[in-house]
Amino acid sequence: xxxxxxxxxxxxxxxxxxxxxxxxxxxxxxxxxxxxxxxxxxxxxxxxxxxxxxxxxxxxxxxxxxxxxxxxxxxxxxxxxxxxxxxxxxxxxxxxxxxxxxxxxxxxxxxxxxxxxxxxxxxxxxxxxxxxxxxxxxxxxxxxxxxxxxxxxxxxxxxxxxxxxxxxxxxxxxxxxxxxxxxxxxxxxxxxxxxxxxxxxxxxxxxxxxxxxxxxxxxxxxxxxxxxxxxxxxxxxxxxxxxxxxxxxxxxxxxxxxxxxxxxxxxxxxxxxxxxxxxxxxxxxxxxxxxxxxxxxxxxxxxxxxxxxxxxxxxxxxxxxxxxxxxxxxxxxxxxxxxxxxxxxxxxxxxxxxxxxxxxxxxxxxxxxxxxxxxxxxxxxxxxxxxxxxxx
Amino acid sequence: xxxxxxxxxxxxxxxxxxxxxxxxxxxxxxxxxxxxxxxxxxxxxxxxxxxxxxxxxxxxxxxxxxxxxxxxxxxxxxxxxxxxxxxxxxxxxxxxxxxxxxxxxxxxxxxxxxxxxxxxxxxxxxxxxxxxxxxxxxxxxxxxxxxxxxxxxxxxxxxxxxxxxxxxxxxxxxxxxxxxxxxxxxxxxxxxxxxxxxxxxxxxxxxxxxxxxxxxxxxxxxxxxxxxxxxxxxxxxxxxxxxxxxxxxxxxxxxxxxxxxxxxxxxxxxxxxxxxxxxxxxxxxxxxxxxxxxxxxxxxxxxxxxxxxxxxxxxxxxxxxxxxxxxxxxxxxxxxxxxxxxxxxxxxxxxxxxxxxxxxxxxxx
Numbered sequence: 030x031x032x033x034x035x036x037x038x039x040x041x042x043x044x045x046x047x048x049x050x051x052x053x054x055x056x057x058x059x060x061x062x063x064x065x066x067x068x069x070x071x072x073x074x075x076x077x078x079x080x081x082x083x084x085x086x087x088x089x090x091x092x093x094x095x096x097x098x099x100x101x102x103x104x105x106x107x108x109x110x111x112x113x114x115x116x117x118x119x120x121x122x123x124x125x126x127x128x129x130x131x132x133x134x135x136x137x138x139x140x141x142x143x144x145x146x147x148x149x150x151x152x153x154x155x156x157x158x159x160x161x162x163x164x165x166x167x168x169x170x171x172x173x174x175x176x177x178x179x180x181x182x183x184x185x186x187x188x189x190x191x192x193x194x195x196x197x198x199x200x201x202x203x204x205x206x207x208x209x210x211x212x213x214x215x216x217x218x219x220x221x222x223x224x225x226x227x228x229x230x231x232x233x234x235x236x237x238x239x240x241x242x243x244x245x246x247x248x249x250x251x252x253x254x255x256x257x258x259x260x261x262x263x264x265x266x267x268x269x270x271x272x273x274x275x276x277x278x279x280x281x282x283x284x285x286x287x288x289x290x291x292x293x294x295x296x297x298x299x300x301x302x303x304x305x306x307x308x309x310x311x312x313x314x315x316x317x318x319x320x321x322x323x324x325x326x327x328x329x330x331x332x333x334x335x336x337x338x339x340x341x342x343x344x345x346x347x348x349x350x351x352x353x354x355x356x357x358x359x360x361x362x363x364x365x366x367x368x369x370x371x372x373x374x375x376x377x378x379x380x381x382x383x384x385x386x387x388x389x390x391x392x393x394x395x396x397x398x399x400x401x402x403x404x405x406x407x408x409x410x411x412x413x414x415x416x417x418x419x420x421x
Numbered sequence: 422x423x424x425x426x427x428x429x430x431x432x433x434x435x436x437x438x439x440x441x442x443x444x445x446x447x448x449x450x451x452x453x454x455x456x457x458x459x460x461x462x463x464x465x466x467x468x469x470x471x472x473x474x475x476x477x478x479x480x481x482x483x484x485x486x487x488x489x490x491x492x493x494x495x496x497x498x499x500x501x502x503x504x505x506x507x508x509x510x511x512x513x514x515x516x517x518x519x520x521x522x523x524x525x526x527x528x529x530x531x532x533x534x535x536x537x538x539x540x541x542x543x544x545x546x547x548x549x550x551x552x553x554x555x556x557x558x559x560x561x562x563x564x565x566x567x568x569x570x571x572x573x574x575x576x577x578x579x580x581x582x583x584x585x586x587x588x589x590x591x592x593x594x595x596x597x598x599x600x601x602x603x604x605x606x607x608x609x610x611x612x613x614x615x616x617x618x619x620x621x622x623x624x625x626x627x628x629x630x631x632x633x634x635x636x637x638x639x640x641x642x643x644x645x646x647x648x649x650x651x652x653x654x655x656x657x658x659x660x661x662x663x664x665x666x667x668x669x670x671x672x673x674x675x676x677x678x679x680x681x682x683x684x685x686x687x688x689x690x691x692x693x694x695x696x697x698x699x700x701x702x703x704x705x706x707x708x709x710x711x712x713x714x715x716x717x718x719x720x721x722x723x724x725x726x727x728x729x730x731x732x733x734x735x736x737x738x739x740x741x742x743x744x745x746x747x748x749x750x751x752x753x754x755x756x757x758x759x760x761x762x763x764x765x766x767x768x769x770x771x772x773x774x775x776x777x778x779x780x781x782x783x784x785x786x
Contacts, residue, residue, distance in 0.1 A: 050429070050432065051431055051432040051435070052432070053432065054429045054430075054431070054432020054433050054435075054436065055432040055433070055435045055436040056436065057432070057433065057436065058432060058433035058434070058435065058436025058437045059436040059437070061433075061436075061437070062436065062437045075562075077680065078540065078562040078678065078679060078680055079559070079562040079679050079680075080540060080560065080561060080562040081560040092605050092608055092609065093604040093605050093607075093608045093620075094604070094607070094608050094611075094618065094619070094620045095620075096594075096619050096620055096621055104608045104612050169628070173631065173635065176632070176635045176636075176637055177635065181636050196635065196636050196637050197594060197637075275592060276591060276592040276593070277582075277592055277593050277594070277639045278592055278593070278594065278619075278639075280592070287637065288621070365599060365622075365623070365624040366623070366624050366625070366628060367623070367628065368596070368599075368621040368622055368623045368624075368628070368629070368632070370622070374599060374622065374624070378533055378599045378600055378622070378624070379599055379600065379604055379622065381533070381600075382532070382533055382536070382599070382600040382601070383556075383605065384560070385536055385540075385556070385557070385560050385561040387536075387537050387540070
């Protein structure tokens with residue numbers, strides 16, 4: 030420190046650096062003491078009231094069933110396993126919901142600015158209705174709206190052979206991967222990597238020579254042709270295992286639960302209303318001159334939107350979009366209302382009830398949502414930094 | 422800065438020291454206590470004894486945790502008045518303590534939140550169709566004071582489905598409420614028989630019953646008493662039936678926090694008094710005549726002989742007041758769930774032991 034100060038202020042209370050250092054250490058000390066104090070008090074009280082504590086319960090047998098498990102789980106699995114099942118169920122809803130709501134939100138946001146009166150008003154109506162109805166009502170509405178028209182398992186609708194639709198869900202044949210599956214997946218991976226480099230090469234060439242190459246279309250073609258050839262040469266990579274009618278229901282196959290569909294639908298439609306407004310604000314923030322300049326260059330409306338307006342609007346869209354994405358993830362915890370087994374339903378619901386260890390269970394649940402939110406923020410901030418205005 | 426470490430340590434010491442100075446008590450002394458072994462637990466209990474009653478008296482009412490609406494056990498009517506066995510038990514308790522059945526507030530709690538509410542002291546007693554199990558008694562830090570209703574888990578199915586016994590439920594989708602013992606019983610039952618099933622656990626039974634009504638599930642499961650109550654909420658109650666098989670034992674009873682033996686005694690003996698009153702033929706109607714009775718058992722119960730109330734910090738007419746509030750156990754049962762109510766449940770296991778049932782109160786003497 031003396032280097033920076035040139036040794037003018039001696040070490041001691043009069044040195045502002047020493048003072049601020051002491052203050053900060055004091056605050057840190059207070060925080061640490063508080064954390065320790067609360068932990069000690071909680072432990073003391075739990076012990077006094079004979080309430081079990083600690084995370085040992087995670088290894089205990091759970092003993093209850095879960096209707097949707099993405100990883101193998103039985104009643105004999107542990108509470109820790111049930112936690113993972115719930116976490117994955119939350120993640121799958123959140124990821125699908127985010128992708129769909131961003132796509133729908135962009136579409137509605139752009140529609141609302143359309144010069145077509147009808148299109149603009151439809152979008153405006155959508156936004157007002159979706160945003161102003163509580164999410165829980167959305168979920169109940171969609172859940173019971175999804176259930177009502179569907180027939181019982183005995184009268185299943187069969188839109189395609191082997192595909193059944195009833196109030197137990199959408200039941201699909203399950204692909205069972207055979208010996209040639211590896212080659213098939215290898216072909217897909219190769220096509221993806223090839224497409225990536227093709228697009229990079231095309232962009233470089235366009236910058237260097239101005240020549241266009243339909244790299245996106247070529248990549249998609251690659252993605253279809255390469256695995257297709259492997260399929261033809263080596264035979265089908267999987268066999269379909271069809272669901273069979275058994276008792277009340279179907280056995281085998283994969284199924285999409287009505288609870289899952291209703292939750293994704295409710296979350297997507299609700300969040301898309303907010304995203305649409307964010308997108309509209311972002312687009313409106315791009316100055317009119319940009320559009321006019323693009324028009325003067327002879328660009329089509331759609332091209333102007335894609336290449337001129339959206340890239341500039343994104344700078345304004347991304348930060349509030351991040352909080353909508355976080356909202357969607359956190360809102361998925363309402364799932365228990367319609368019996369979708371997400372983290373809150375399985376872990377902070379059934380497990381909490383069976384073990385009674387509220388502090389541990391809720392702390393773990395909070396830690397999960399905090400971690401998910403921080404990871405989302407990190408990714409979005411990284412993306413935001415990438416598209417931020419580059420001052421040249 | 423020559424010595425940043427010294428500055429840092431000074432800062433931490435100032436922070437921790439400053440905070441320690443302002444704390445209401447000494448956390449260091451508390452941290453040492455576990456080393457003094459479990460022998461001190463009794464001291465802890467003695468310290469807390471009477472605490473709940475003192476606080477309830479000071480506050481002027483009992484905080485009573487009930488369900489969010491289960492007809493026959495605890496459910497509010499359109500004017501917000503709670504009725505049901507569980508609600509009445511709290512009234513009896515209020516009668517025993519204050520001599521007035523209405524010095525209490527009902528706290529509707531979801532199955533999920535009820536235990537935390539009792540642990541945290543938000544309610545004084547949990548009277549919410551709660552099954553007495555070992556883990557709840559030992560791990561959650563509660564004590565159950567008795568059984569207000571002997572129940573058992575069963576299933577409701579559509580008559581048209583052709584299900585006669587629980588064995589026919591193999592492969593069925595079953596709706597239930599989360600946060601109860603039913604999920605575990607269900608899993609145990611089906612696992613024990615090697616049958617497959619799918620369970621849909623809703624947060625509230627209102628949605629669970631709608632989902633069942635819409636055909637999302639083949640069966641709805643909860644305690645048999647709850648099934649009778651929930652059947653009333655269906656669009657066509659008569660198209661549904663309740664299987665006679667019972668797959669679990671569900672002794673429902675009120676629970677209190679562990680650590681205040683006096684409060685536990687008050688709750689336990691209020692329940693025993695209601696049962697004892699039925700056994701002795703004391704009802705809310707003949708109570709005044711019974712006060713003049715020569716039967717020593719009646720005299721003791723109604724506080725004409727001995728001083729049983731004062732041993733738990735109450736007046737000697739505590740039991741008489743409890744009976745005046747809600748009647749004896751039999752009256753409470755018939756009024757809320759009995760033959761002449763929409764639920765129409767027979768006494769069955771809940772009859773007194775003298776009538777071949779399981780209700781058997783320890784004597785007041």
